Amino acid sequence: MDIRGGESSHRGTERGATAEFVHRPTVADFEEALRARARRTPAGRAQALMAPLLAAIAVGVFSALHDTAPPVLIVSLVLSVAVASWGTVRGLRTMARRMFSVVEPYGQFRTVADERGAVSNGERMSYTVDWAVFREYLETPGLSVLLGGDRAAGVAVLPKRGAQSAADVDRLRAILDRNLKRL
Known part of the structure; x- marks a missing residue:
């Protein structure tokens, strides 16, 4: 995973495919994620x-x-x-x-996910996260929500509205299914 651009060199293969999302987080995204966590x-x-x-x-x-x-x-x-x-x-x-x-404060994000994790580049910051940081995930109609383990209260929110193509949501779901437990 190249942290500068977030692109994987294996873009065309199933296991090497990437999913790209460009989004600006909102309060409603976090509310939806926390409600889903409370239910599931x-x-x-x-x-x-x-x-x-x-x-x-x-x-x-x-x-x-x-x-x-x-x-x-x-x-x-x-x-x-x-x-x-x-x-x-x-x-x-x-x-x-x-x-x-x-x-x-970090503005709009571009997130690229592949088999190793996700790279997010914001207007004012960048970070890389491995899937090992999270244990499970859940989906809502508008979000993919990544959840930390029992002792970690980590919640990551990836709005589906930011998908660069309809196939990116399916590719992300396949990547998450291979790396995390689905709730």
Whole structure:
């Protein structure tokens, strides 16, 4: 993989094929990635369900200790779970804005992926990442989302709208299938 241009010398072969994307990240990309992670990974589901579950437990324990009337208990449970769920959604949006704020100064990216990893060249920075950094990936209608391992909270977002041709999305999917676990 040539880090200067991101091109592979094996462009025509199946295993040596590359996929090229040119994109400018958006907050919506990160929101979509975090929502997909919350739905499809055990860690994401635990993170999304923790606050509502703790709120329900706290109201239940408090109500049991203070001998609360059933209608008050039910209203309290509904309100506490609703507020905790709203807080979880707001938390995901805040996290997406923070993730975006890290990459936004770098402008538009050109990312080229091949069997060894991906090279991204931004307007103000460049980096290379090997597939070993990630353990699994998932797809949404608009994104390919790369996820780090159990102890790594790494999330990389590659918008499909940046594909230079329709075949690039399929080539990227084939590359990812050979190198990462699909969720």
